[in-house]
Amino acid sequence: MTGKRPTPIVRDAHALLLRGIDALERNHIDEAVGLLGQTVELDAQSFFGHLALGIALTKALEIPAAERALETAISLQPENFYAHLRLAELYQRVGVPKKAKEELQTALDLAGTSAEKKIARDLLAAEEHREPRRAWRPDFSSVLRGPRRK
Secondary structure, three states: OOOOOOOOOOOOHHHHHHHHHHHHHOOOHHHHHHHHHHHHHHOOOOHHHHHHHHHHHHHOOOHHHHHHHHHHHHHHOOOOHHHHHHHHHHHHHHOOHHHHHHHHHHHHHHOOOHHHHHHHHHHHHHHHHHHHHOOOOOOOHHHHHOOOOO
């Protein structure tokens, strides 16, 4: 047989996760999205798989998919600082300040170290500083939740 051997199909979610994170760190975003997508297909309960996939999808500007991946990570580990921080960063990036502040506050509340607290406080301060200059965008979340009852 001549030529390249085909890459074997990997059925190990952890190995795919490690390869996906490596691709993400090397800024090979499309490769990372593919590998991390396979990770969560093989192991739907992989917190780190969903978190890393959310980060990769954010970098790939696939915003709805990134939001779903990060929300899944949060559902798997609701007390995880980094999952809330990354979702807050996503909301900051797309200009949804209310949700960004909520997630940053949650991240700050969950911060376990002084370094984590500093990260969350710095991002909250940056969000507050950005607020007066931001163009107003309607927030339809209240409409989507339905009418308020008094």
